[in-house]
Amino acid sequence: MAAAPSRHDVFQAIADPTRRQLLKLLGDQELPVTVISGHFPMSRTAVSKHLRILAEAGLVKGRKVGRETRYRLDPEPLLAVKQWLAYYERFWENKLAMLKHYVESGETDGAEPVATRTAVQPTKQE
Template sequence: MLDQSKHDVFQAISDPTRRSVLKLLTEKEMSITEIAEHFPISRTAVNKHLHILSNSGLVRSQRIGRETRYTLNPEPLKEIQNWLAFFEHYWDEKLATLKKIVEESNV
């Protein structure tokens, strides 16, 4: 049975805000307050995004004193990389065909 509490990595990165959060976390570990400063949404909304990212394994949290610090965990992104790699051959073929057509039309 599928664990509904665990979010899919593809679902997690489908939202532009969550993708931006991931980019922020590539630079350094941040608290929710620091992350929220970068967005025109409430701290509660940022917390919901972090919850989804955390459930997908893309971020890790660590309680330090009274605040929670978040760090990027890029490992689950390999699932996306592998999925895209599957289609690389398809695009390579299409681009080679396009190149051939363009070259033939310039003759």
């Protein structure tokens, strides 16, 4: 049986909404865990665990200042996410281009335009 990897990758790290919020919080400032934990409805220990996962993925860096550790965002590993998403961007661009063409051409295939359709009102059940 293969052992589980000890480090988390960027995709695992950002999969959790709390960790995404941590990244956003640390995007513009360096903060100690005591201040960071004040932004979340969880214990300081739980916040520290999330920070450890982010640090293992290389997304945050900690530095000692006196007795506390201050954390800051290191956005470089997010380039892997950007590169991965770049492949799928072509699908979004294609769909947007098709929608733009459809709207600008006025093609409706004989269907009534969306803006002029009347909503079907549900019947009242007694």
